[in-house]
Amino acid sequence: MSIKEELFTNPQLNIQHLPDADLLEMVRLEPAYKTVRYISSALISFIVVFVSWFALTIQFKEWPYSVSLFIFIVLISVWSILYSGIAYRYMGYALREKDISFKSGWLWRSMTTVPFSRVQHCDIKQGLIDRRFGLSRLTIYTAGGQSTDLMIPGLLPDTAERLKSFILKSTEQSTEERV
Amino acid sequence: MEGPANMHQPQRQSPKAVFLILLKYGRIIISTIWPILLVVLINPASHKGIIITIIVFGVAFLSLVYSILSYLKFYFFIQDDELCVRSGVIRKKILNVPFDRIQSIDFRQNLIHQFLNVVSVRVDTAGSKGIELELDAVDRHRAEELREIVLAYKRTKSNSTNVNSELLSDTSDESLAPELILTLSPKDLIKIGMSENHLRTAGIVFAFFLSIADDINQVLGWDVYGKLEDTTSSISLLGIFATIIAIPLFIGISFLITLVRTVLRYYGLKFWRVGQNFKVVSGLIIRNEKTIQKSKIQLIRWMTSPLKQIFGIYQLNIYQATNMEHQKDKSLVIPGCYQQQVDGTLDMTVPDFRKAVFSTHKMDISIVIRMVFLFGFIPALVFGIMAWRNEGFMQWFLTLIFPIAIIMGYAYQKKRRLKIHPDYILSEAGIFGRSYKLVEIHKIQTVQIHSSPVQRMRGLSSLHIFTAGGDISFPYLKDEIARQARNYIMYRVERDKASWM
Structure with a gap:
């Protein structure tokens, strides 16, 4: 396509010059979180493989179907463990003055951006495995519904706490400005 | 309108509420003990039947007493820009809802409400789970008065705090003149009913039919599925005949159900603008x-x-x-x-x-490829394999989904x-x-x-x-x-x- 596409037909401001959230440098999650991911996905995979093995030996005795299905499940499980490790490298968050972005996913990538002025509340949680590795996860809630809640895992408890208080302070500021 | 001052006095709901509360409890009780009632009705002469009848009457009497008591103990009023409710027969409950937190005040009337000319009031708040507060039966003018007080509060509040409120500047003069935007006549209802999504209703009817078929299977020992398969798979004259009759019947039933649903939901719909609000009654x-x-x-x-x-x-x-x-x-x-x-x-x-x-x-045009692959190619492949394995003549028709998906994919992308x-x-x-x-x-x-x-x-x-x-x-x-x-x-x-x- 030769014509340069622009966001607006009559731009009031130059869209290209707006700060681009994609150009931000992402803060990577704690390296220990990679291990947490490996462990949790290995646990889930193990359960899935075990249950399917159990079910297949009881239900279907015809070997070509059951064995190939089982091999398929095992391959998927191994893949999901590997994927969780690779995907770790693509996770990260970026803080700006007025919003926070979180990136994730290796093949299927996603990036969520939440302006502080829309934050309802934040909380910090620690999963069972998280605790072993001294990590926390920060969740930022908006009124946009469950699928838009931003969860940043793999943070040091201290970082999570600082992030949280920064966000809440910014939210408060923006509501004061709004009056 | 009566002076709003009396809203500040603790007051009971409309006396008609007793009746509605009684119905509410009655429904709960009946829905829990209906199997017992069924036994009594089937076999009224038995010794057990008499005892159960006594129990039922006892429960009914107690719930009547409870209804009256809970009516007598239920007060609502306005205090310091809060809506307060005091209730509880045995344990006292006090609930205060600040006006600031009120999202909406909606009215609901079932047939009995309509007959008694009262409304049930539902007060919703922000952030909480669902309905915060419900009044079972309040006289209509009372309910409207209550809502007007809350809305008036919100109006003054937003006027005084919003500095750049061009949106709200013209509220005061036009606030109370309702403007009717739309009202649905019976003719409109029929138009709506005819043009609703019949496929969705057909799906519901079909699911209902399947669940009933299941029940019939279990209870009567009929093999409905087997019979169905017999009629559909064999290309007998009877099978074709049954299909020809069944399809229009099916469509007809779906159509009728949608029409009835539309009338029930939207009968007498009125869409108003009242100042800074939209209101729908239906x-x-x-x-x-x-x-x-x-x-x-x-x-x-x-x-x-x-x-x-x-x-x-x-x-x-x-x-x-x-x-x-x-x-x-x-x-x-x-x-x-x-x-x-x-x-x-x-x-x-x-x-x-x-x-x-x-x-x-x-x-981008590549969405078409994705859609055709997901909704056309894969289903067509599955149907094709099925048709090939079963040597079913009819199943080959299902692979037509592939060309249909192409056309629909293009139409989707284009629009x-x-x-x-x-x-x-x-x-x-x-x-x-x-x-x-x-x-x-x-x-x-x-x-x-x-x-x-x-x-x-x-x-x-x-x-x-x-x-x-x-x-x-x-x-x-x-x-x-x-x-x-x-x-x-x-x-x-x-x-x-x-x-x-």
């Missing part, structure tokens, strides 16, 4: 009255289908900020709007929208549009019909951008825009456009001082 057996404050509107959707286009009608949905579970419950649904009413409503809510010049963005304006985002869709979703940019909560490997190869991504009342998704958009849109939305949301609710 329903035959259960009469609902819902109000949305204009400033709380998050997303507006209007759509038409080929059948609706024949009549020139649209369905208009107005969504407000609420927790997602109650989204359906809390949105205003106004079917049977003509273009004029849709435009009128838009002019009232988003004044500049119809004059706005949008930049239009289309979906799907994302339109962006400095203040609004409009999403257009529809294969056969047309559907529009509109959000104001300063109401947006979050933006997400997703991309799959295939999308990245072609420089595309999916844009998702979330508000507190619904979302707009636009897949297969040029990555550059998606990012610019996101950056612009963030720019606006972070600078705009206007409140999103």
Whole structure:
């Protein structure tokens, strides 16, 4: 396509010059979180493989179907463990003055951006495995519904706490400005 | 209107409430003990029957006493800009709801309410789970008085705090003059009923039929599925005959059910504008009255289908900020709007929208490949294999889904549009019909951008825009456009001082 596409037909401001959230440098999650991911996905995979093995030996005795299905499940499980490790490298968050972005996913990538002025509340949680590795996860809630809640895992408890208080302070500021 | 002063006195609900409370308990009790009642009815002479009858009467008597007591102990009143409720027969309960937290006050009337001329009042609050407070039966004028007090409070509040409130400056003079936007006549109802989505009803009817077939199987030992298979798989004259009869019958039943449902839901619908609010009253057996404050509107959707286009009608949905579970419950649904009413409503809510010049963005053509693959190729492959293995003649027809998917995929791509304006985002869709979703940019909560490997190869991504009342998704958009849109939305949301609710 030769014509340069622009966001607006009559731009009031130059869209290209707006700060681009994609150009931000992402803060990577704690390296220990990679291990947490490996462990949790290995646990889930193990359960899935075990249950399917159990079910297949009881239900279907015809070997070509059951064995190939089982091999398929095992391959998927191994893949999901590997994927969780690779995907770790693509996770990260970026803080700006007025919003926070979180990136994730290796093949299927996603990036969520939440302006502080829309934050309802934040909380910090620690999963069972998280605790072993001294990590926390920060969740930022908006009124946009469950699928838009931003969860940043793999943070040091201290970082999570600082992030949280920064966000809440910014939210408060923006509501004061709004009056 | 009576002076609002007496709202500050603790008062009971309408005496008619006793009756409604009794019914409420009665329904709960009957729904829990109906198997016992059934035994009594089937075998009234037995010794056990008499004992059970006594128990039933005892329970009925106790619930009557309880109803009266709970009516006597239930008080509501207004105090210091809070709605207070004192209740509880055995344990005392006090509930205070500050006006600031009240999202909406809706009225509901079932047949008995209508007969007694009372309403049940539901008060919803922000952030909490669902309905905060419900009054079973209040005289209509009382309920309206209550709502007016809360609304008046909100008006003065927003007038005094909003510095740049051009939106609210004209509230005081026009606030109380209701303006009727739409009223549905029986003819309109039939139009709506005829043009509703019959496929959906057909699905429900089909599922119902299957579940009944299951029951018949279990209870009577009939093999309904077996019989069905016999009739459908053998190309006997009887089988064809049965199919020819069954299909129109099926369609006819679905059609009738949709029509009845439409009449029940939308009978006597009236759509008003009252100052800064929209109000909808509708329903035959259960009469609902819902109000949305204009400033709380998050997303507006209007759509038409080929059948609706024949009549020139649209369905208009107005969504407000609420927790997602109650989204359906809390949105205003106004079917049977003509273009004029849709435009009128838009002019009232988003004044500049119809004059706005949008930049239009289309979906990349590769969405067609994806859709055809998912909804055409894979199903066709499955049906094809099935037909080949079963040597079923009829099943080959199902592979026609492949060419159909191609046509529909193209139609979808052609009609799907994302339109962006400095203040609004409009999403257009529809294969056969047309559907529009509109959000104001300063109401947006979050933006997400997703991309799959295939999308990245072609420089595309999916844009998702979330508000507190619904979302707009636009897949297969040029990555550059998606990012610019996101950056612009963030720019606006972070600078705009206007409140999103």
